Amino acid sequence: MKGRRWRTFRRNKTAMVGAGLVLAMVVMALGADWFARFDPETRQDAFRSPPNATYWLGTDENGFDVFSRLVHGARASLWTAFAAVGFALVFGVPLGLIAGWRGGWIDSAIMRFVDLMLAFPSVLLAVAIAAVMDDSSLTTVILAVGIVLVPQFIRQVRAAVLQVRNLEYVAAARALGAGDAAILFRTVLPNCVAPILVLATLSTGIAILDAAGLSFLGLGPPETSPEWGVMLTKAFRYLRHAEQWILLPPGLAISLTVLGFNLLGDGLRDAYDPRQSP
Amino acid sequence: MIFALRRILVTVPLLLAVSVFVFLLTDALPGDAADMRFEKHPHLKKEWRERRGMNDPTMVRWWRYMSGVVTRFDFDNSYLDDQPVGRELGNKLQATFELALFALLVAILLGGAVGILSAVFPRTPIDYFGNLLALAGISMPVFWLGMLMIVFAVNVLGLPFSSNRFDPTLDVDEFTTHLFLFESVFRLRFDVFWSCVGNLMLPGLALASIPMAVITRMTRSAMLEEMGKDYATTARAKGLRNRSVILKHVLRNALIPITTITGLQFGTLMGGAVLTETVFSWPGLGRYIVKKGVDGRDPPVIVGGILLVATTFILVNLLVDLLYAVIDPRIRRQA
Numbered sequence: 001m002k003g004r005r006w007r008t009f010r011r012n013k014t015a016m017v018g019a020g021l022v023l024a025m026v027v028m029a030l031g032a033d034w035f036a037r038f039d040p041e042t043r044q045d046a047f048r049s050p051p052n053a054t055y056w057l058g059t060d061e062n063g064f065d066v067f068s069r070l071v072h073g074a075r076a077s078l079w080t081a082f083a084a085v086g087f088a089l090v091f092g093v094p095l096g097l098i099a100g101w102r103g104g105w106i107d108s109a110i111m112r113f114v115d116l117m118l119a120f121p122s123v124l125l126a127v128a129i130a131a132v133m134d135d136s137s138l139t140t141v142i143l144a145v146g147i148v149l150v151p152q153f154i155r156q157v158r159a160a161v162l163q164v165r166n167l168e169y170v171a172a173a174r175a176l177g178a179g180d181a182a183i184l185f186r187t188v189l190p191n192c193v194a195p196i197l198v199l200a201t202l203s204t205g206i207a208i209l210d211a212a213g214l215s216f217l218g219l220g221p222p223e224t225s226p227e228w229g230v231m232l233t234k235a236f237r238y239l240r241h242a243e244q245w246i247l248l249p250p251g252l253a254i255s256l257t258v259l260g261f262n263l264l265g266d267g268l269r270d271a272y273d274p275r276q277s278p
Numbered sequence: 279m280i281f282a283l284r285r286i287l288v289t290v291p292l293l294l295a296v297s298v299f300v301f302l303l304t305d306a307l308p309g310d311a312a313d314m315r316f317e318k319h320p321h322l323k324k325e326w327r328e329r330r331g332m333n334d335p336t337m338v339r340w341w342r343y344m345s346g347v348v349t350r351f352d353f354d355n356s357y358l359d360d361q362p363v364g365r366e367l368g369n370k371l372q373a374t375f376e377l378a379l380f381a382l383l384v385a386i387l388l389g390g391a392v393g394i395l396s397a398v399f400p401r402t403p404i405d406y407f408g409n410l411l412a413l414a415g416i417s418m419p420v421f422w423l424g425m426l427m428i429v430f431a432v433n434v435l436g437l438p439f440s441s442n443r444f445d446p447t448l449d450v451d452e453f454t455t456h457l458f459l460f461e462s463v464f465r466l467r468f469d470v471f472w473s474c475v476g477n478l479m480l481p482g483l484a485l486a487s488i489p490m491a492v493i494t495r496m497t498r499s500a501m502l503e504e505m506g507k508d509y510a511t512t513a514r515a516k517g518l519r520n521r522s523v524i525l526k527h528v529l530r531n532a533l534i535p536i537t538t539i540t541g542l543q544f545g546t547l548m549g550g551a552v553l554t555e556t557v558f559s560w561p562g563l564g565r566y567i568v569k570k571g572v573d574g575r576d577p578p579v580i581v582g583g584i585l586l587v588a589t590t591f592i593l594v595n596l597l598v599d600l601l602y603a604v605i606d607p608r609i610r611r612q613a
Binding site: 112115116119120121122123124125127128130131132134205209212213216217218219229232236239244247251254255256258259262263 | 292295296299303306307308413414416417418419420421422425426429433545546548549550552553556557564567568571572573580584587588591592
């Protein structure tokens with residue numbers, strides 16, 4: 001991204017807010033060991049302590065320091081979301097490229113598969129996949145959320161390929177003697193990067209929400225892991241015995257991160273394709 | 279007519295593919311509910327599997343299952359107690375249907391109003407507030423919103439919170455369906471009706487947050503696009519009041535894309551309800567699938583539940599496409 005697009009992007013205040021939020025969360029995740037004041041899974045002296053100088057956000061019903069868990073939760077949530085989107089990219093992009101480029105029966109077969117996957121509401125499909133894997137862990141969540149995202153990527157990439165495949169520079173590459181693979185990866189793919197980037201950014205937000213949802217349904221990582229969805233679920237379960245504000249830290253963390261990715265994704269779309277923006 | 283026929287014919291193979299795909303889950307899912315039953319008598323499990331016909335080839339079992347579903351609404355028996363799961367699935371589906379429909383109605387009314395206002399006053403505080411609301415709707419986890427709503431309603435407003443669909447002291451023995459909201463109107467039982475509406479309020483509002491965001495954004499952009507067109511200028515030039523130009527001319531044309539997006543949201547709501555239902559302990563299909571099927575490790579519940587939701591999803595999308603052709607004659611001519 002450079003020149004006019006970069007300037008449009010820099011001038012877009014909401015996109016900058018989104019980039020700031022995402023950057024803050026990434027820094028928090030990378031430096032979790034350094035920011036956290038205690039180990040997130042070690043009992044402290046106080047149970048359900050209110051916030052004080054030692055425990056900035058208090059302690060939970062296990063005596064774990066909430067602030068440290070929140071910081072480490074950024075790592076779990078971002079890792080889950082990035083891994084799930086990565087999975088969707090690895091499978092969705094090649095399939096979309098092939099479908100759009102080859103057409104014919106390959107295209108039909110891939111698109112019928114996409115139709116089949118899209119016939120299920122995404123949360124329910126993720127629940128079914130997690131139930132089949134029958135192993136409550138972050139890996140399960142990553143795969144369940146990743147698989148659900150794949151059809152969107154296939155559709156988007158295919159549409160992008162269809163737009164550029166008959167353009168002159170593709171014909172020029174062919175005239176220069178380039179093979180199918182070379183044309184696909186060196187000529188077609190670079191020209192499809194913009195919509196893929198926008199979709200990947202927006203999907204990261206969706207992945208964080210879906211992962212937290214699976215945790216909430218008890219299909220995610222074990223109950224002591226420092227993960228935002230788990231923290232929120234436990235806070236809700238023990239609400240009767242605690243102050244009500246304990247719902248705020250994990251909920252706000254999820255919402256602000258997802259908001260960041262949504263703003264960033266909208267901003268990228270505005271920069272790359274102003275006509276598409278709502 | 280040809281358009282409708284073609285659209286319906288395309289749906290049939292999709293439904294078939296979905297049924298095969300979902301049925302294949304039966305063997306892939308952990309069926310520990312049966313293991314627990316036969317823990318002490320493993321030899322009985324063999325006999326039990328034989329009796330249920332679970333050793334037959336997959337295609338034979340699929341055919342038997344699907345013919346049971348289509349002809350008798352029979353979704354096979356639970357692994358836990360060999361009781362048919364069809365009736366319970368049907369009842370829960372109706373609970374989810376009412377919740378999703380209520381949420382969609384709320385989303386259309388609120389989202390539509392905010393979207394229209396944002397389009398009429400672009401780049402004003404009203405527009406920014408609407409945008410903020412939409413962003414919050416797509417960024418907040420729906421179950422967190424639900425938790426906050428429960429805390430606010432119970433602890434701040436002091437309202438009673440009930441996880442029932444209506445006041446359980448009411449007598450509903452005469453009701454034949456589980457669509458209590460609709461049936462109460464037909465039976466003129468307004469005590470049941472208002473009780474249902476009251477208990478739908480919190481989960482309905484929470485669930486509405488997601489489609490509301492989408493509908494707000496879609497309404498705003500569709501309205502802005504239509505307002506810039508020549509016919510709107512003409513209507514204004516011939517002296518119509520701004521309000522009637524917007525409500526009678528512009529809105530009517532903007533409705534086409536809004537209808538599509540709204541219809542697609544309904545299916546998502548049916549599936550997305552699983553989180554809302556869990557927070558509010560709403561006795562719906564999503565919660566039933568997770569609690570009894572996934573936690574209770576009972577595959578027929580999961581398979582039947584997902585099959586029902588996916589079928590509803592596909593049929594609603596079909597209905598929207600057909601409706602779309604009714605609203606916009608251009609679609610009919612394309613086919």
